[in-house]
Amino acid sequence: MAHSLGTTWQQKEKFLRAMHALQVTSDHTLQVASPLLEHPGGLGLLTGSHLNHLVQQSQGLCAELDHVGHLLRFQQDQLLRQIPTPGGVRGLHCSMDGTLYLTFDEAPCIKILDLSGHSLHSLPCTLPGTGAFMSEDVTVTGSGLVLVSSLVHKAVYAFQHHSKASQGEWVKILTFESPRGLGVDALGRFLVADYVSGLVHSFSLSSSFKAIGLTTVPGFCGPRYVSNGPDGGFVVSEECGDVQLFGHAHQPLGSLGSRLEDPFGNPAGICTDAQDNIIVVDEQRKEVTLFPRVGSPVRLVSKGLQRPTGVACASHGRLLVADNGDNYVKIFKYLT
Known part of the structure; x- marks a missing residue:
């Protein structure tokens, strides 16, 4: 010693x-x-x-x-704790206050937890006259507005609270062919990855939940997850492909795979931290890599993952990774 x-x-x-x-x-x-x-x-x-x-x-x-x-x-493989989940996680979002939102493979609801794993609330995914629906991904605005995507119903829904805090209902915002990943960029615009169509949609919402300023960016190959990027832009992961970077005016800025010695295996969850570092989960390689604005990529997690799919950043240098291989959300410390 x-x-x-x-x-x-x-x-x-x-x-x-x-x-x-x-x-x-x-x-x-x-x-x-x-x-x-x-x-x-x-x-x-x-x-x-x-x-x-x-x-x-x-x-x-x-x-x-x-x-x-x-x-x-940065630190590598610094596991802090593991939060068990009832099944495979489809969508993962962590708000600024440390509230965790999860959607699952076989549960028509959104589970809301704190970072210790304690259950805070649950939002059933049910539509009047239609019944339950499976949600694909989830994102939450700074004001607490919850949006989910549904592949089965080919739509994006927002949860509208009623006068009583415990009540509310889902409101259909837009219909797409195959909505998967959701995000919100730095300008407050919502982002939707339309998987089969190979598109990413961007729009804002009015106070009456009407979509305004819909813009579509084409040319993707199986867009899977989408997240805000540096300087008001966004990033998109393509299934078994690359991660594409775009500017605030939706102009292409290149790919992250060009900065790697070896190509991605199957990039999945992506997020951008407070320092504008882009973090990517590679489901096939079972690792998490950080891409700084300047310099070489840094491997944050290189062991202990079985089938990672989602990722989100939390305060105090914490990183959340949804691992569907053993049904845990794993919390790592990646910043000193």
Whole structure:
């Protein structure tokens, strides 16, 4: 044990010395170089080739230091607790206050829990004159409005509360061919992944639950889950495919798979944390990967998962993963 502690301290000291040496050297060079902008003199013995080499080396070093910074901040495989579920989880959402919303394979309701696993409430998924329906995914706005998607009824529903807090009913918002994943972007627009059609729909809701400003983005191959992305955009996972990134005006920004050494197996649940890091569950590879805005991807969970499908972020650096292999929602600590 003493040897282990000594080794850890030696590694920390070595790292801090390296960072200090970089800082001292760069500060000294910057002091020498700064007056060049104020005086018409040349660059001394610094040639164009030296300058080009310096630029390339500095870009690589900056990228490496960004990656080091990520490795210092993030943790891997730090399981905090497991919440048992009554069956396979289809939809997973965690609100800012730590309230957990779950939909299931064989239960026509939404279970509402706290992060300790205590049941808070249950919303039955029933329609007047029609009966129960199975909900595919769930999302919740900051004001507490609950939306679900239903593959069987080919629709998206919102839960409208009545005057009594315990009462309410589901209101049909829109009909789609095969709605699966749901999300809300930073601008408050709802997002729907339309699986068979290969589309993602975006719209807002009026106070009377009428959809307004419906926009459709085509060209997907089996869109599965959709989530808000950085800068008001959104991200979409494609079954056995890639994860596509879009901007606030729905313009394509490329794929996350291009940043991996190996392609995704079967990307499933996706979410974006408060620092605009995108987190992706790979159901086939049984792992969770974080994609920072700058730098290389970071593996957050690499063991202990059997069939992960959903993911959500919670406060205090916690990550929730729905594992349908053993019917648990697993809570990890991923930020130091």
